[in-house]
Amino acid sequence: MSATPVALVTGSTSGIGAAVARRLHADGYAVVLHSRGSVDLGRAMVAELGRAAYVQADLAVDADRVRLVRQAVALWGRLDLLVNNAGISRVVPHGNLQAATPRIWQELHEVNVIAPFRLIAEAQGALEAAAGCVVNVSSHAGVRPKGASIPYAASKAALNHMTRLLALSLAPRIRVNAVAPGLVDTPLTADWTAAQQLWRERAPMRRAAQPEDVAQAVALLAASNYMTGEILLLDGGLNLT
Numbered sequence: 001m002s003a004t005p006v007a008l009v010t011g012s013t014s015g016i017g018a019a020v021a022r023r024l025h026a027d028g029y030a031v032v033l034h035s036r037g038s039v040d041l042g043r044a045m046v047a048e049l050g051r052a053a054y055v056q057a058d059l060a061v062d063a064d065r066v067r068l069v070r071q072a073v074a075l076w077g078r079l080d081l082l083v084n085n086a087g088i089s090r091v092v093p094h095g096n097l098q099a100a101t102p103r104i105w106q107e108l109h110e111v112n113v114i115a116p117f118r119l120i121a122e123a124q125g126a127l128e129a130a131a132g133c134v135v136n137v138s139s140h141a142g143v144r145p146k147g148a149s150i151p152y153a154a155s156k157a158a159l160n161h162m163t164r165l166l167a168l169s170l171a172p173r174i175r176v177n178a179v180a181p182g183l184v185d186t187p188l189t190a191d192w193t194a195a196q197q198l199w200r201e202r203a204p205m206r207r208a209a210q211p212e213d214v215a216q217a218v219a220l221l222a223a224s225n226y227m228t229g230e231i232l233l234l235d236g237g238l239n240l241t
Helices: 015-026 039-049 062-076 102-131 150-170 194-203 213-224
Strands: 006-009 030-035 053-057 081-084 133-137 177-180 231-234
Touching: 006 015, 006 062, 015 030, 015 039, 015 053, 015 081, 015 133, 015 213, 030 039, 030 062, 039 053, 053 062, 062 102, 081 102, 081 213, 102 133, 102 150, 133 150, 133 213, 150 177, 150 231, 177 213
Parallel strands: 006 030, 006 081, 030 053, 081 133, 133 177, 177 231
Antiparallel strands: none
């Protein structure tokens, strides 16, 4: 078994996940990168970081979820940190209830709620052995009635409550926390002009978050040996206004 702590970061070849992976690597972790499809980016990041590996998996498929965790543990013989960053969203106006179809609800729930739970369940033994922890990447939308769609916001609210439930059920060997970012500057949000303006005008910090801001929060939750069951709202203070 390696003496180096190991982190598995889902959805880690771009955006928030890539920033988290780089931060954890800088903090001394060996990092297992993951994506559903961007294999070339994953391999490029492995070459960049060195103390890293890449595993492709579709988190909507349960067999892939199990395989991802088992491969991650097998690489270095341990798992100290699971960061459930991967998620999906669908843009549906909150007032258009007919557009929020059962299929959209099912797709979002499968990836944003069931997948993190199944990954944690599969990783439980390795995390217990390492006295490790889980950090779920949730959303401001799971705390306040906002977000790309009602199904998306509800899935993140479910992830937040699941975080608290698992913090109780897995203590004291495994800590479980979540970070709930507001708007984050990524290629995905580059044309969200209304949201960008909202954060510039109303958030006390006068800007959206950078992926590195979220990575810092994930690292903080991973480093704290006493904090568990917390949902760290990371919205530049917008919730205050």
